Amino acid sequence: MNQNIIVPDIGDFDSVEIIEVLVKVGDQINKDDPIVTLESDKSSVEVPSPFSGKISELRIKIGDKVSKGSLLAKLENSSSEIRDRSFQKNQTKEKNPQTEVNLTIATETKKSVKKIFAQPTSKDDIDPLETKEWIESLNAVIENDGPSRASYLLNKVVSEAYTAGLVLPDTRTTPYINTIPTELEVKSPGDQNIEKKIRAYIRWNAAAMVVRANKISSELGGHIGTFASAATLYDVGMNHFWRAKNKDFGGDLIYFQGHSAPGMYARAFLEGRLSEKQLNRFRQEVDLGGLSSYPHPWLMPKFWQFPTVSMGLGPIMAIYQARFLKYLINRGLLKDEGRKIWVFLGDGETDEPESLGAISLAAREKLDNLIFVVNCNLQRLDGPVRGNGKIIQELEGSFRGAGWNVLKVIWGSYWDPLLKADKTGLLMKRMNEVVDGEYQAMKAKGGAYVREKFFGKHPELKELVSSMTDNDIWKLNRGGHDPHKVYAAYHAAMQHQGSPTVVIAKTVKGYGMGKSGESINTTHQQKKLDEQDLLYYRDRFNVPLTDEQVKNIEYYKPAEDSEEIKYLKERRKQLGGFIPERSSLATPIKAPPKDIFESFMKSTGDKEMSTTMALVRMLTNLLRDKNVAPRLVPIIPDEARTFGMEGFFRKIGIYAHEGQKYEPEDSEQLSSYKETKSGQVLEEGITEAGAMSSWIAAATAYTNHDIEMIPVYIFYSMFGFQRVGDFAWAAGDAQARGFLIGATAGRTTLAGEGLQHQDGHSHILASMIPNCVSYDPTFSYEMAVIFREGLRRMHEKNENIFYYITAMNENYSHPEKPEGADEGILKGMYLFKEYKNKGKIKIQLMGSGTILREAIAAAKILSEEYGVDSDIWSVTSFNELRKDGMEVERKNLLNPNEKKEKSYIEKCLEKRDGPVIAVTDYVRSFSDQIRPYTDKPFYSFGTDGFGRSDTRKNLRKFFEVDKEHIVAYTLSALAKEQLLGSESAQKAFKKYNIDKEKPFPTKL
Ligand SMILES: Cc1ncc(C[n+]2csc(CCOP(=O)(O)OP(=O)(O)O)c2C)c(N)n1
């Protein structure tokens, strides 16, 4: 059968140009193979063939303009399967069980029910007998038919109640008791005696390490109280749950709470992974071999995996990590091995917007590979987290509301008999009503205080504990310190499917520290324990050290053949190895062949485009390279259309773990919104923090998943570094490899959007991150050379750097790459053009981004109208030039007797005359950075001040970076340098109507 391939619906565009023809007559093509690439003034998109077959005729060529319905090619022997059916096919495949359930419920609840007026819940039990019957019925169902039947019935009853208009009590929270009832707790198979000893040694060594460091200098700091509260939470995980990476398994990923780092070192010491010498070098890292204060992969690249200490970043990065793991599995790049992501965070830390900001995404994406453990020691740095409330209940409400499986671990086993004996419900009532401030005070003030303040409120409760001593009461433990309760919760979390789990554990800050810091407001910063405190701590945990050893703050490590060390090592062996440990088995990605970038090296002639479009075309080309294509991870926070990337939607699909349950409104269109389980694009919605977390997950996949990925996160540059700067810093720490693209960059280039949108400083922020390599290219060939090198350096040569490249939305034509420019493009500057022999005076004119074009235009005017010659330098990276300048200067200062080395800037400028005039679309400090590295007079111009909306022309005039200002200021600078009389400048100011009275833009 013969078929015509025509241009499908391409949205609002008409008469768009064909820029590539990707097939020729005689080619055998498959359905969805691209035929041509179309380019409008905003975006480029490939047109796929709706059929497979052999191309018998081509009706178009490069440069032709086509619209919807234009004939592109003819096919012979084509199969009749048409493109639009693919959606229907998908739809039947990806069934939606949820919809079916909802439908059943809906029809069932349509039964007629007698409507009654809504009434608030009655406070008093007017018929206790009836209440008892209901409860007994429920218990009978639980016993006879199991909890799932009981839940079903309750849900049914609740639905009926809603239909009847009843106001039901708030169900976001459950009573202030453990979620898992004692009878349902799965018992730990471990040897509790040995585990207790191991935990005691770890506690001791962690505290000793901090105290020792502070003996050297109190400048060093450190924390004891955080780990003291969390030791059991970590130990149970280490002994029983967390599986390490090895040749057979990808490994669970554990995000440790930053301030609990001492505990991880202390365990690694017992495991024989860290030496005593290393412990003694806690927080002393300047000479190699020290231990970093907190988890920092940059400083301990074989140990730490995740930088977590800037609070809030760990939780959200971990959520997107769990999501990215599913993405890799759903895209067929990774095996599903049931790996889990565990995240530890403090209760105070949950106040960070980032901590809870993405919990609804975790539930929506059904991330049952994710387990949060919130260590609720009820305190933060200054005092209680919720003195007047209950952080555990508040968190339960938030997580349950978001759709998480919530496991509260509030009370330890010593409370079990009391709860059982409490027939009146008063104990639970009391537990519910006491606020955290009181709970904290109770742990600080001892058993008698608890008897009076907690149990003393009701005679029945006082009676309940009448046979207990104050010491017994004091021993009533919190769930987070009870290994049995913690084990049961972790076990349940591991089994849970369909949603993420949060274990909310109640603990005591500074547990075991006694007067020196148990449950007191100053616990967090306690880092010095005196002799008495140390002796108390030793006794509290039965650490077998003599008084003398305690006074010397010795570490305790039993012999290698002791039962404790053998047990500890055996447990880790069973779980596949040690944790944390950082490694990479990823294989590099072969850099794409040159021809993928070749078309960008040529002039675009009259054709105008933006560097954003050039980049998007580059990515489209890269999707044709078999090595690179599957590894590309385009990440966009709801701006694909802004950047002309909507063509990616259909071409590679948007990742959606449930596929697409609806027919998209634009399904007929070429760029239709296609969501699919194997989708490649991460369309994040409006969350820069989320998108950045996705980028970090992908950019560190080489170590966390042993697969090299190439994330390209494209964002509004204004909403980049300044919005998520701390994540970018963490990315540097984590040794991320990938591209950050600051699109719509430049204070005057974004024009209409105004003050909050126009970026004139992101490069300064990027320059602060040591392993971030940044560029502000002007022309498409610069972008191509930079991007190609980024792929080579990061993903083929595995350098631990990441790229920040700005891309603009201004359309202009692009010249051909000057011969031999590659090296300079990458180093940061190259000679773009020279005006010679016109005049005697010369300037060194530098520019970057779109403002380089103003400089080029100014050079022409200066040459033609004022007889001033210029060397025009395209400065692709002031940041890279500065790095080179600093390093060379340092070397020269260190070696005053040696021959002076020249920085790259000096080499470029040494044989060239005249002052430097530097102009960019960024604040002056961007170009000022290279001032120290040339002895030429230096004048910089930039866009200091708040942006505002107007046309590009007006904005450039306002910020004084248009060609007219460049000309006038250059002439004035030449006058100042006494290379020219001042009349020329005066003339130019007049000619261009430059208002000398206008205030400096930072003041406007
Ligand atoms: C973003 C950020 N802000 C502030 C700090 C300083 N800081 C370190 S720990 C801490 C208190 C932590 O309290 P919590 O989260 O409850 O942890 P805990 O030590 O009680 O387990 C603060 C304010 C930080 N590390 N990161």
Ligand SMILES: [Mg+2]
């Ligand atoms: Mg806390």
